[in-house]
Amino acid sequence: MKRSTILFSLALTFASAGAAQAATLDDIKARGSILCGVSGGLAGFAQPDDKGNWNGIDVDFCRALAAAIFNDPTKVKFLPLTAKDRFTALQSREVDLLSRNTTWTSSRDTQLGFNFAGVIYYDAQGFMVRKSAKVSSALELSNTTVCTQSGTTTQLNLADYFRSNNMKYEAVVFNTADEVIKAYESGRCDVFTTDVSQIYAERLKLAKPDEHMILPELISKEPLGPLVRHGDDQWFDIVKWTLFAMLNAEEYDISQKTLEQRLKSDRPDVKRLLGIEGNYGEQFGLTNDWIVRIIRHVGNYGEIYDRNVGEGSRLKIDRGLNKLWNKGGIQYAPPVR
Amino acid sequence: MTDVPVRREKLKSSWIFRPGVRSAVIQILLVALVVLIGWFIYRTTRQNIITQRIPIGFDFFWIESGFSISQTLISFNENNTYARAFLVGLLNTLFVSALGVLFATVIGFLVGIGRLSQNWIIARLCGGYVELIRNLPLLFQILFWYLAVLAALPGPRQSFTFFGDIFINNRGILMPKPMFGDGIGIVAAVAAAGILLSIVMTALARRYRVQTGTALKTWPFSLLLIVVAPLFVFFFLKVGVTVDRPELKGFNFNGGLRIIPEFLALLIALSTYTAGFIAEIVRAGILAVPRGQTEAARALGLRRSKLLQLVVVPQAMRVIVPPLTSQYLNLFKNSSLAVSIGYPDLVSVFAGTTLNNTGQAIEILGITMLVYLVISLVISFVMNIYNRRIALRER
Known part of the structure; x- marks a missing residue:
């Protein structure tokens, strides 16, 4: 599916103003799926395989969001966008977020009317x-x-x-x-x-x-990250903290393999993260076990990195700057409290 | 004769059925609908822009662009504004379209006439050309010229060389560029004045011929005005000429005049494609001239060249010009396919790079549409004037 900037701009002029008021999360729940703008075919980031299944780190991020909201990572519709069309597509509400190896810059954050939810990949x-x-x-x-x-x-x-x-x-x-x-x-x-x-x-x-x-x-410096439109702070928070959740999970050694065992952990910070204690999750309209869902269905940051661009992939890119802060990199997520 | 009083029965019918009222109501409703749609568009756009906090306006035009463009007819670098980038893109679009129209017309007329040729081979070749070119998608043809033909040329170091100074490689065609010294402006002005005077002179001679029937020889004076006079000034003012030759330096050639492959591919594809359609229009135009006209002209003893010039072509043009206008418009609009091969036209530079860097989608697409619309209307306008001049004047 290929759409042009012109169509997206038309959407910007015609799309009903009434819908513009609704919260993105409510729209997604009503629709039953997330609309995720991805790259049209970039190995490691977003690429469909010969069966039409999307793979990549950007793709997995959207799956993590679907896992958090629906407890089902397949409830995402991927829209491949060219570099040229992507911003207009997001502005015109054709997608809920861009997870499309997009560099965080000042003008995109302000003038184009977007919020960057963090950095999923430090590139250059x-x-x-x-x-x-x-x-x-x-x-x-x-x-x-x-x-x-x-x-x-x-x-x-x-x-x-x-x-x-x-x-x-x-x-x-x-x-x-x-x-x-x-x-x-x-x-x-x-x-x-x-x-x-x-x-x-x-x-x-x-x-x-x-x-x-x-x-x-x-x-x-090319900090690549997911981005959303201005004007919906709840949705911005969900996207931002989903990325942080995956980083925090790696930091606390919560992976697909160790999840069941970590669920029994006594450590208060792990308990908070996994929703056993506190209401982290309900704070932004999700369930408290949302991180458990993300890890179970998609995995933590280290896992998606390795699977898509790291040693477990064809690209074999060294983690470099994308190692966690306590392992010599600069990937760092704020604490859950 | 006396008036016979006629009793008119007044038809009593509801005012709804009165044609005047009806058409007025329909027109009012239509206008109201258009205004309503316009207002709706305005309101939703405004609303969407406010909720997303996108700044709007045309201030972005005066920001430094920060990017470079591979073909510029006016000087352009990263320090120049988006306004100048817009101008560069617009000129590139106009340049390729103008040359495209020229070549398409020449090829189209040749092929169209060729298809009517008595020579079997020429007629079939021209027919084959039309059928082949008209039935393949234009985008495909552009990509063919770009990726299959021009990209297959050797690299700069293995260039094909002609006359020692012309190089053809996968970076385009390079040739020496004449660099004129001071005073070339005066020479150009003299030449321009010469052309203008010649046109006036020819028009006067024509009027004289129509009035008196005596033809005047004007071409020697035209030659004098257009060629000899500027040359005289050129040598009198001692305007020097140096030649800037392309030179291989490292990866690429430096200096000289370079035609980029994107431009070539687009120009070739646009001209040959549109020529296929023009050929058919020309053929139809010529066939539309009744046979009796030719026979009558021949009976008057006109030579074949005069017969074509005075009888067939003027009548054929009346049929050819209106559809030819649409072909020119098509060519101009099709030039926006440039974006697929990286030719820096208006769509690529302005509705592409500029739009993306500034995010002003509505303003930029609005301006781009307006530009295409205005230029198309200008082309139509000019062609309509021409059409009116050659149209049949009933006296």
């Missing part, structure tokens, strides 16, 4: 070149042609980087990630640039992935 922008080009640093990329995707922070970082290093370049800008990698493979461009995680994923699409290398320079 990098460059991929052909090994035959004999380049070892991004500073040698002067006078190159660079392929990139329209409407991304990538496009802007690229301009900043070459400008600040006084290097000449030509940017060829495409609409979809597929068009970008095709143009790069055909030789239209010397350089392919996007977030490093995405480079790993796109490299797998090339005929000979080994003939291409990723340069060591990382030119930007």
Whole structure:
């Protein structure tokens, strides 16, 4: 299903104002499913397999939300969106949230009218070149042609980087990630640039992935996270704390394997997290066992990372910054209290 | 003769059935409906924007864009505003459309006439061209030229080289660019004045011919005005010419004039596709001229060239121009498919990158629609004037 910005904008002008007042959570409950805007096909983040089942870390996040609300991770409808269409889709209420490897930036948080619910993946922008080009640093990329995707922070970082290093370049800008990698493979461009995680994923699409290398320079901060519209704080809280729940669960060693055993734990913080004590959950209109549901159906942060982009996946991306704060990374969730 | 009093029976019927009242009521209702829909759109948009706290307005135009564009007819860099990015995109759209219209017309007329040729092979070739081109989707053709033809060219280091200075590779076509010294503006102004004078002169000569029947030779004076005079000024002012040659430097060529493959692919696809339709329109136009006209002209002893010029073409044009206008409009609107191959047209630069970076979806799409609408109306307007000039004038 592919919809255009124009349609989404029409929705923004026609969609009934009455519905705009209703809380997103009530809409979701009435509808019986979450509408989750995802990437159109990015290995590790959101990609349908040959049977049409969606896989990826962004996909699993929406499943976790469905598990928390409905106790059923399948109650999600995934809408693949291009980078260009995604914001209009969220603004026009075509989706309840974007979980679409989207970088948290100031203008998106304010001017576009969104709230970022946290960071599910700390990424950075990098460059991929052909090994035959004999380049070892991004500073040698002067006078190159660079392929990139329209409407991304990538496009802007690229301009900043070459400008600040006084290097000449030509940017060829495409609409979809597929068009970008095709143009790069055909030789239209010397350089392919996007977030490093995405480079790993796109490299797998090339005929000979080994003939291409990723340069060591990382030119930007790309905190990727789920985002919702302004104007519904309850829904914003649910999305935000679902992400924190998955991080906290990993920190307290609550995984799909250890869940049953941890449910018997005496530790007060674990009891609070799992809803055995307190009313964490009812606070935002969910049940107290919502985290138990998330872990049972989807798993904790470490599990979804490993399964989709880490060692357990084809991408095998090192966890790096995405390790928990007490393991040398910067993933950190506020406490439950 | 006396008046015979006629007794008119006054038809007594309800006012509802009176045509005047009826049509007035229907029209009022229609207007009310349109206003109501408009008000509804305005209200819901306003409401949605307020609940989501999206700032609206056109201030974003004056923000620094921060991105670059691969083909710019006017200078553009990251420091320039979104307003200038809009202009760059608009000019790119107009540029590819204008050239597309030109090439589509030339190819279309050639193929259309060729299809009527006595030569069996030419007629069949032209027929085959029309059937093939008209029946394949345009997007497919654009992607074909871009991904299958132009992308298959060798890289910059293995470029095809012509005359030592023209390079063809998968980054486009590079050629030397003449760089003129000071005073080229004056030369251009002289040339422009020459063209203007020639047009006036030709018009006067034509009027003289119509009045007196004596044809005047004007082309030597036109040549003098358009070519010789500017050349004279050029040498008199000692305007120098240097040539900026493309040079391979590292990954790419530097300098020279470069035509990017996105532009080429789009131009080729748009012109050949639209030409297929124009060919059929031209063929229909020529066939629409009654045979008697040709025979009559021949009976008057006109040469074949005069016969075409004075009898067939003017009458064929009356049939050709109205549908030709729609084809020009189609070509112009189809140019927005550029977005699929990364050609920086208005839709890609403005309704794409700019929209995404600023989030002003309603304003930007509104402006984009308005631009397409206005330009389409201008094309129609110009073609209508032309149509009126060639239309049959009954005296």
